[in-house]
Amino acid sequence: MADALPAFPIAPNRGLGWMNLGASLHAILTRLKSQPQLYPQIDLSYSVAEPVLELIVLNLPANGLRLRFDGPDQRLRLIEIIDFSKSSFTYKSQDLVRRSGSSNEAIPEWVPGPSFKHLYNRLFGPSYPGEYIPPSSGDIQGTYVLSWPGLAATFDIKHKSWSEKADFVSLLSSSVASPATSLAIFSGSSWPEVRTSLYTKRPQLPRSLALAGKSAETVPDEVEEVVIHGSGRLELFRRTSSSFTIGLNETTPQDLVAELGPPDAIFRKPGNGLSIHAGVASSKPRRPSISPGLDPHLAEHEQSSAKSYTDDSENETSNIEEAQDDESTSEAFYNYFHHGFDVLVSTSQSRRSTSKETPADFVVTKVFLHSNIPGSYSFNRHRRSRWRIALDGNGQSLELTSEMRFKQVSDVLKEVWHSSYRDAEEEKRMQRGMVLNRGWGVGDSPESSIELLGGFEEGPSPQDQGSINAGAQASLPNMSNTELFGFPGLLFEVLKKDTISCLTVYQHEA
Template structure:
């Protein structure tokens, strides 16, 4: 890949590389990369199809010689690796990490910086590094020279290594080759951070735009959403005090005051899924909220401005929200907060879901008739790799608080565990076993007909099994994996879960 000095990436040890900042969300990184297809023509995403929320997600940029590693639960950038120095120009304090190649000199993946250049010119003296013996019968081991926040790996002849050697003299000799890779991480040294890289709290926010910003100039990012039942939802923020949303009471003006204007406003008039509400005629148990067999329209699963159950675009309207005036909204709509990981349904007040049995909260009272639009539903997106709406929202993490001390059900909990716990919690609220089975029956939701997934990344590994075992393949900008994109919907009072075949919760609607 041809590069120019103008496109050189600056190294910031412990912080990032160029625009890539440690702690950035996977959604933010992919969005930035996809916005520059000429610079990043190939984007490969590797993930675990069985444990996508536990195992790291890896983004590879083969044309740029980069590999990015994100933790699974929070999807935040933890490690930046340069694997091919010939495909990217790197600078540190205005010095080139690899001196420019001479005209006609071939570019190879071995064109990394020498130990002498790193040690004497770029980063200066350091403590002795870590020697890793060779695997199998290779004559070369690896010497890792580590500085705070950055490390280099050099091939070293195993026959030359000894614990008593002068490492500077040895690494400056012909026994050592130029560096083959570089890592940028958060920590004092590579050996120290290696075991906690994916679990320690990131120093920088998910969005680099928030670095150095005040609360007045930019809305704080949401770290976690706590669901307390009875329409009470608590939003925990990075640096600001938490704020609460009370369904059918919180107004659009309140949302804008706390979070700023939404990224988009989405209006949808299609109500064909309302037919399933007809099956609910005899339901009386605490006004059991819709399992998929009853009142599915009350959650309106079609909650994203770019995510439609059907392909009838005439039923949809997407509006920019930069100059939104919440006091002048004329009809029901969704406020899409893509960078916060959730959507809010703005509608006329309804009775929220009941309190969790055993909690200290009372059941909500039916609201008085009002023409005031309020927030009646919150949709939290999991951004699960392999799911149909992947990368439309950044990942939203949540916890269901069944009582004041219990926080065991989280966005990473397999749905089988969540379902078992909620079934036991609500066991006494059904009139009979038949009603219980009917209300907890899953309903298949097809997200694959119509538009294909709007993602220009290549998935390495299985496309979610619900798409018929297809693989997401092709270079950036190509479509692949034309499966159905089916998920299942499961309902409990006040909660609706959209679940993938691997048990991961792709979306949670609270109403």
């Protein structure tokens, strides 16, 4: 017997089955990839030129679905049923499409969409008149879009039969109109009202599938945005709860767990590796480097949170204290994939114990904010983390954001720190990027990460539109290098298209 069709209840203004409007791309993709028998093909399309600003489209051809996400926040904004044959769709326990015979036992080659009468009389009820879209030159059929709160259906109509004075109920009920060719699910009162702000207004539902229908009292609230204030302070703004501030060399692992919940994974970092910021940790009395650690002779490849992405058995979070008490390491990564960042927990520079008999205090020393750029090496290991850098310069407040090109960010930071350089030669030297190769791997480090992630560049095509099969991302061609650029307290990993892949925030010693 053939497998039954996947079943999806339709919830206007909310979503389709478990796919909630507002859910993050990371959450949706993770769920889809965990069930390959139900979702055998996952195609992702994005703009190579503007991967952060343009829409991201997720196609599920085997299920007849298309999902659209905004670029800056990577949240689900529109669900489209484009093939009614591939899955079973219901509304209030009634089938969206009438099937003959035992329809759930075998997947037919094709069935028509629901008729207007079925939608109007049995499912969604009366509606206001919709919109008619004339055909392009040479086509004989136009398109009529009829919407209800949170839903919109599309019908093909013979253009010669269309009239502004026509009664849409009679027209869509007649033979000049086809059954519905697609059905869209969105958040809003009607399609004409919401389409202009569909990808910009704040979604009502959370990014996390686990948070949907639950409160922050039972599940840790999600982080909406991270604001970097300088002096080693990061303010985490949350969806419903009050903000939480991480102070580098102050916030403890216990503070993190109390505010953010236990990490998704913990990776213990070997204690013998030099940090990319080795210049900051130097015990020699010297003037701090403007771009610490960018000297390739000081940097050794280190393990990072990447290890935990594929080895869940070694990264259970049941024992938080074990990461601190393990004598083989003085540092550990707390991986918050669903929040979009990693946290490095280690002994504080100012509180480090000089006696082996006295346990050292563990605190947060670095935070890694991941951009989740489609086509990059680290894509979908974290959800996208949005951030702002708050600056005061020339008597005015400035803000740099995660949506900016790195050149925009760099130009501002260069101006802010211009007076800190000894001379023009030092300024030029410190602003030069250090190249990283993410494809070779060194030693036990899965990505030669130097505490960062990144690597794949444009995806499979040099065209303006990239497209990847999420189930076979490891085989993508065009693997490229990334570059590191440093400023006091900030380290940027940048892709070739001038897109910021990861921002590391660390304590700058002035």
